[in-house]
Amino acid sequence: xxxxxxxxxxxxxxxxxxxxxxxxxxxxxxxxxxxxxxxxxxxxxxxxxxxxxxxxxxxxxxxxxxxxxxxxxxxxxxxxxxxxxxxxxxxxxxxxxxxxxxxxxxxxxxxxxxxxxxxxxxxxxxxxxxxxxxxxxxxxxxxxxxxxxxxxxxxxxxxxxxxxxxxxxxxxxxxxxxxxxxxxxxxxxxxxxxxxxxxxxxxxxxxxxxxxxxxx
Amino acid sequence: xxxxxxxxxxxxxxxxxxxxxxxxxxxxxxxxxxxxxxxxxxxxxxxxxxxxxxxxxxxxxxxxxxxxxxxxxxxxxxxxxxxxxxxxxxxxxxxxxxxxxxxxxxxxxxxxxxxxxxxxxxxxxxxxxxxxxxxxxxxxxxxxxxxxxxxxxxxxxxxxxxxxxxxxxxxxxxxxxxxxxxxxxx
Numbered sequence: 504x505x506x507x508x509x510x511x512x513x514x515x516x517x518x519x520x521x522x523x524x525x526x527x528x529x530x531x532x533x534x535x536x537x538x539x540x541x542x543x544x545x546x547x548x549x550x551x552x553x554x555x556x557x558x559x560x561x562x563x564x565x566x567x568x569x570x571x572x573x574x575x576x577x578x579x580x581x582x583x584x585x586x587x588x589x590x591x592x593x594x595x596x597x598x599x600x601x602x603x604x605x606x607x608x609x610x611x612x613x614x615x616x617x618x619x620x621x622x623x624x625x626x627x628x629x630x631x632x633x634x635x636x637x638x639x640x641x642x643x644x645x646x647x648x649x650x651x652x653x654x655x656x657x658x659x660x661x662x663x664x665x666x667x668x669x670x671x672x673x674x675x676x677x678x679x680x681x682x683x684x685x686x687x688x689x690x691x692x693x694x695x696x697x698x699x700x701x702x703x704x705x706x707x708x709x710x711x712x713x714x715x716x717x718x719x
Numbered sequence: 720x721x722x723x724x725x726x727x728x729x730x731x732x733x734x735x736x737x738x739x740x741x742x743x744x745x746x747x748x749x750x751x752x753x754x755x756x757x758x759x760x761x762x763x764x765x766x767x768x769x770x771x772x773x774x775x776x777x778x779x780x781x782x783x784x785x786x787x788x789x790x791x792x793x794x795x796x797x798x799x800x801x802x803x804x805x806x807x808x809x810x811x812x813x814x815x816x817x818x819x820x821x822x823x824x825x826x827x828x829x830x831x832x833x834x835x836x837x838x839x840x841x842x843x844x845x846x847x848x849x850x851x852x853x854x855x856x857x858x859x860x861x862x863x864x865x866x867x868x869x870x871x872x873x874x875x876x877x878x879x880x881x882x883x884x885x886x887x888x889x890x891x892x893x894x895x896x897x898x899x900x901x902x903x904x905x
Contacts (some may be wrong), residue, residue, distance in 0.1 A: 551789045555893040558790050559854070560882070564889065564895040580843050583850045588826060589750045590819020591792040598820045599827030610824055618812070621789020622796050626808070628783050637905040645786055647900015648788050649861060649869040651893050652785070654878025657858035660851050661883055667851070678849045684852025690838050699849060706845030715839055 535571050540605050540612035546570060547616030549595055555648060558593045558617070560655040563662065566600075573600075576666045587699065593617065671713045672706065680706050731803045736810050739802060743814025750819065757815075758794070758829070765798060772801040792816070827853075870903045 537543045550565040551558055559582075567578050585595035594614055601613030635641045667677040680702055689699045742764060746757040758781060767769050780797030787793070792815065801813030833839055858875075865871030878892055 541830055553788065553888060553890040554790065555786065555890065556779055557785075557857075563901040568886070579847055579850060583843050583846045584830065585823065586828065586850055586853060587846060588750050588819065588823050590816060590823060591750070591790060593814055594792060595792050595819060595823040598823045602780050602824045602827055603831060607824070610820070614816070614820065617790055618793070620806070621787065622793055622812075625784055625787045625789065625793045625796055628787050629780065629800065632779060632783055640901040643903070643905030644897040644901040645782065646871065646904040647863050647874060647898070648786055648893050648898075650865050650879045650900070650904075651876040651889075651896030653858045653861035654875040655882060655889050655892065656854055656861065658879045658882030660854035660858065661879065663851055663854070667848065670847055671840075672844055672848065680848035681852040684849050685855045685859070688853060689856030691838070695734070695853075699846075702849055703846050706848060707841050708845070710845035711838065711841035714837055714844070 533571060534574060535603050537570075537572060537609075540608050543601055543604060543609055544612040544616035546572075547601075547613045548620055551617045551621050554621075555652065555658060560659045561595060562596065563659050575663065577668060579663050579666045582663075587703075632687055671710050671717065673713070676706070676709050722811040731807075736803060736806055739799070740814040743811050744818050747815050747818040748822070750815070761795075763847065772798065776801050815838060865904065868904060870899075874899055898903065 537546065545567060550561045551567075554561045563578060566573050567575055573581065581596050581599060582592065585592040588595050594617065597613035597617050598610045598643065601609035601611070603609070604614070664681075666673060667681075670677055672680070683702055684698065687693045687702070688695055743761075746760060749760075750757045762774075762777050766774055766777055777798070780801070781794045784791055784797060795811050795815045796808045799807035799809070801807070803810070830839060839905035862871065862875055874896060878896070881887055881892060882889070
């Protein structure tokens with residue numbers, strides 16, 4: 504079941520970059536590989552435990568900036584696939600990434616890391632919450648956390664916007680599609696399925712034409 | 720003690736549990752755009768149709784899962800917990816994540832074998848701007864409860880600037896948000 508991951512099985516200890524086997528792809532200079540399912544579990548657990556109000560901003564920080572397991576372009580690609588497919592985006596991302604590293608065991612390790620400990624905490628908090636729900640400072644704190652969570656998601660989008668430079672769509676089409684998506688989904692609150700099918704078809708058609716033109 | 724007691728079924732039978740699992744499995748494949756998009760249907764089914772939990776329990780569950788560490792999908796665990804304890808948590812989580820995870824794994828493998836296929840590259844390139852647009856929209860939607868307060872909007876803006884300019888862990892930013900919120904947004 505499990506697919507071969509790297510030419511070498513040498514574990515990469517510590518935070519330093521692993522010794523590269525052969526020339527790395529241009530996009531992913533100095534990318535590392537998780538050494539084991541245990542490391543996958545540990546890192547995904549670590550990023551889940553920091554993910555208040557959503558894990559996505561932390562996933563970008565941990566997987567791209569800190570561990571260097573993914574380049575920004577690879578991250579946004581994985582996220583795109585995880586978002587287009589049904590189901591929780593971040594779980595889809597962890598399943599695909601874990602499976603890529605260590606087959607189905609990797610997929611289980613990554614998603615279990617994401618879920619196990621936070622689930623216990625959520626259930627404990629549920630039991631405790633009722634007693635403090637009416638306290639105005641608790642309600643205010645929750646509002647403040649929500650506002651920061653919103654800012655974190657926006658900041659992630661801003662950071663990932665740099666990957667649009669390498670996109671075959673070109674900057675003008677990319678910006679147009681970003682703006683149209685924000686307007687239709689965030690502003691007008693249209694059902695996402697139709698927006699994604701409609702704008703997605705436009706984006707894919709333009710990308711297809713440009714990629715084929717580039718090949719000819 | 721019977722196995723049902725150990726699992727904390729709250730008086731529900733195995734048939735109910737299977738029903739919970741099946742319903743959430745169906746929602747799993749409909750959850751395009753993230754699991755939170757299925758919340759309206761969960762509420763309709765669990766509160767309205769089955770009467771397994773109250774509206775207040777439902778809303779609190781979503782809020783707590785947002786505030787607690789971990790993926791927001793864990794609000795589904797709270798639903799399962801209210802319905803049938805540990806057994807309910809398992810049925811709900813396996814249901815909501817099982818089918819979609821299997822699909823994601825299969826698509827991921829297919830994508831790796833055919834990474835150079837033109838249509839696959841057109842697919843990811845064409846959809847990347849939508850991903851960014853959806854992220855921005857999510858940020859906007861999350862500000863909905865506090866958007867009318869300038870203190871909250873300032874907090875959002877400050878977070879964007881701090882995240883873009885520094886490597887400060889989001890955990891500390893959230894903690895700072897809790898303090899500011901307790902003082903200014905109470």
